Amino acid sequence: MGREEKKRQTKLAITNAAFKLFSENGYESTKVEDIVKLAGVSKGTFFNYFPTKEAVIEDFERISIYSEAEKLMNITSPVVPKLLSSLINIVHNLNYTRSLRRATLMATLSSANNLNNHIDNMNNLRALLIPIFKHGQETGEFTQKLSPETLADLTIQMFIGVLTHWCLGGGEDDLITQLMMSFDVFFKGISS
Amino acid sequence: MGREEKKRQTKLAITNAAFKLFSENGYESTKVEDIVKLAGVSKGTFFNYFPTKEAVIEDFERISIYSEAEKLMNITSPVVPKLLSSLINIVHNLNYTRSLRRATLMATLSSANNLNNHIDNMNNLRALLIPIFKHGQETGEFTQKLSPETLADLTIQMFIGVLTHWCLGGGEDDLITQLMMSFDVFFKGISS
C-alpha cells in the first residue's frame, strides 16, 4: 500500500469517526480525544489532517440533502414519477439514520457559514426544479395557480419537512416509506 | 413592588436575555457571562435562579410549537378552516423570527431530554388531531385512503416543514403567508 493510499485511509478513518460521534452525540459534546481514539490515531495526526476541530464538520456538507441535486437535471414528462424516484434516490444514497440527520441539521444550524452553504445549495436546487415544474405545468401535470418558483420552493419545503419530522421521531421508521406517502399527498395537492 | 414580584422580574430578565442570546448565537456559544451582562445581574444571581446553565434552556419549551395545542381541542365541522386558523393562531402567538425558530430547533436537537419532550408533545398533539381527522373523514372532508393517524402525522410534518424550511431561509419572509400557502396545497392533497 502506497503512502498516498495510507494517507487517504487515515483521513477517512478520522472523518468516519468524527462523523459517527457527531451524529450520535453532537458536535460540541464530541471531543477531539474521542475522535482520535475511535479512529485509532494520535491527536497529533488529527491536526495533521484538519487545522481545527471545526474543519471536520465541513465534511458533513458532503452528505447534505443537496449533494446529488444534479441528478434531477434531465427530468422529462411525466414529471411526477421521475421526480419522486429522484428524491427517493437522494434519500437512499444519504443513508440516514435519525441521529445522523439530526447531526447534519445541527451542523447546518450551528454556524453562520454552514447556514449560508445551506441557503446556496437550496437556491441551486430551486433553480434546477423551476424549469421542471414549468415543463410540468405546460404538459398539464401541475396546477397553474402557483408559479413554478413557488412549486419548487414547496417541494424543497416538503422534503425538509419529511426529513426534520422524521429525525425528530415522527412518521414511519422507514424514511423512504414516509417520503413516498408524503409526496403522494403533495403531488395530489399541486395537481391541476 | 413586593419581594415576590421583584424575584419574578429578575428571573424574567435572565430568561429573556438567555433567550435572545441563544437565538442569536446558539446554546453552546452563549456564555453565562454574556447572559448575566445582558440581564444586568451578577453571575451569582444567575445561579440563585437556575441550578445550571442547561436549566434555562428548558424555558425554551414555552415557545415550542406545542404550547398552544390545547386550543385545537374543540374543532367542529367544517374542519379545514378552523384547523387552518388554529395553526395560524399558534404561529402568530409564537412570534417567531427566523433566528428564534432556529434557536428553538437547536434547543430541541441539543439534548436528549429536550428531544424527548418534543416527542411527548408531538404525541399529545397527534392524539388531539386524530379524532378531528376522524370526524373530518366521516363528514367527507378528507380522503379515507389514509388513516386518521397518518393524516394527523402528516399535518404535524407539514407544520414542521414550513417552520424548518422558513427558518433556514426558504419561503416567504412572512411566515403566516408561507403557512397558508403550504396548507392550501396540503389540504387539497388530503381532500376526499
Place this chain on the structure above:
Amino acid sequence: MGREEKKRQTKLAITNAAFKLFSENGYESTKVEDIVKLAGVSKGTFFNYFPTKEAVIEDFERISIYSEAEKLMNITSPVVPKLLSSLINIVHNLNYTRSLRRATLMATLSSANNLNNHIDNMNNLRALLIPIFKHGQETGEFTQKLSPETLADLTIQMFIGVLTHWCLGGGEDDLITQLMMSFDVFFKGISS
C-alpha cells in the same frame, strides 16, 4: 481588608511571581502553571487578571530603564553631577539583579511591540536630554564638536552599554560602581 485591597494583593502576587520566574528562567520557559503555583492562586485566577500569558510581560515595562526619566527634567548647572546622580538614582530604583536585567532585555527583544515601546521610551528620554546638553554646552561643560542630539544619544548608549555588559557578566558586581566609573570616562570624553 476590603475587596479592592484583596484584588490588588492577588494581582501583585501574580505579577511578582511572574516577574521572578521570567527573570530567572526567561519568558518562554516559564509556564503559567509555574506562575500560579508560586503566586498561590489557581490558573483560573491568573486569567481573571490577565487575558493572556503575554499580557503579564507588559508589566515588565514598569521596570524599564525609562520609567523614571521624568526626574531628569529639571536639571540645572553644573549638569554633570546632577545627571550622574539622576542616572544612579534610576539604577538604584530599578533594583536590578543581573538575571532580572537579562529578563527585561529579553522581554524587549522578544516582541515587536515591546521593541517599539523601547524605541518610544528612548526617544522620549532623548528629547529630555537634548536641552540639558544644549544648556551644558552653553555653559561650557561639554564639547561643541558634537550636537546636543548626538550627546543625548551617546548618553543613552553608554547607559545601555553598562547595563548590557553587566547583565552579561562583565564589569563590577556592583552595578552602581560600574556605572559611576563608566560615566566618569564618558563625561571626560565629552568635556569641552
Place this chain on the structure above:
Amino acid sequence: MGREEKKRQTKLAITNAAFKLFSENGYESTKVEDIVKLAGVSKGTFFNYFPTKEAVIEDFERISIYSEAEKLMNITSPVVPKLLSSLINIVHNLNYTRSLRRATLMATLSSANNLNNHIDNMNNLRALLIPIFKHGQETGEFTQKLSPETLADLTIQMFIGVLTHWCLGGGEDDLITQLMMSFDVFFKGISS
C-alpha cells in the same frame, strides 16, 4: 560534486535558513517546520544534521563579536588607531543588520550555555586587551588612573553598548559611523 560536498551544502542551507528566521522572528517563534521549508529540505533531514533544534543556535556563535578577536593580538604603538581599525574590521566582517544583532543577542540570553560561552569569549578578549592597554599606558597614550584590566573591560562594554543601542533602534543607521563616533569619545575619555 562529491557526497561530502553535498552534505556540507545541505547543512549550510539549513543553517542559513535558521539564521535568517531566528534573526527575524526570534528563536522560540521559529519552528523547525519553517526552517526546513525555507531550506528546501525535509524535517527528517534536519534531524539528520542536528540532534535538536537548539543545536542550530550554537552556530550563531560563529557571528559573535568575539569571533575575530585574535586579530587584535599583535597591536603596536600607537594603540588607538590600530585598535579602532580592528574594531571596525570586526564589525565589518560581522555584516550585521539590526535584526541579526538582536537575534544574536537573544541567542546569548536564551540559554545558560550560550551565556557561559559569551563570558568565556569575553574573558579571552579581555585577556588579549589587557597587555595592549598596559603597553598604551606605558607609552603615555592612556590614563593611569584606571587599571589596564578596567580599561579592557570598559572597551568591551563600549563595544557592547554600541551594538546593543544600535540594534534596539538607536544611533546612526550605519553601525560603523556610530562605532567610530562612540570610540572617539571613549578614547578621549581614557586618554592621559
Place this chain on the structure above:
DNA sequence: AATGAATGAGGCTTCATTCAT
C-alpha cells in the same frame, strides 16, 4: 438576596522528535 473573585477540570492545539519507507 446579590455579588463577583476564585476555582480547576478539561478542552483545543502546538511542535520537537521518531521511524518506517
Place this chain on the structure above:
DNA sequence: TATGAATGAAGCCTCATTCAT
C-alpha cells in the same frame, strides 16, 4: 541519505460553578 506521516507530552486558555462577603 532523504522523506514526511505519526506521535504524544505539554502548553494555553475557557467557563460553568462555588462561596465568602
